[in-house]
Amino acid sequence: MRVSVRMLALGCAAMAPMALVSACGSAPDPETSSAATYTAAACPSPNVPGVPQLDLGPDFSCGTLTVPEDRSRPDGRRIDLA
Secondary structure (H helix, E strand, O other), rough: OOOHHHHHHHHHHHHHHHHHHHHHHOOOOOEEEEEOOOEEEEEOOOOOOOOOOOOOOOOOOEEEEEOOOOOOOOOOOOEEEE
């Protein structure tokens, strides 16, 4: 099965924020700060159904990044990004 460049790019783009946040150390309390927060979670298996080439393997961690929906309103509604 061939993996499209677009699918591969989407997978990489989805992982970049998680890698950045996990490298920054502990996250602030979402109730007292407008900054992004990271919560670790189990990685899905398979990562992309039907595309085993995109499975992450044991060297990766997964989670949820919680950010303000509108960065100009940091105390407004927040959304979760896998």
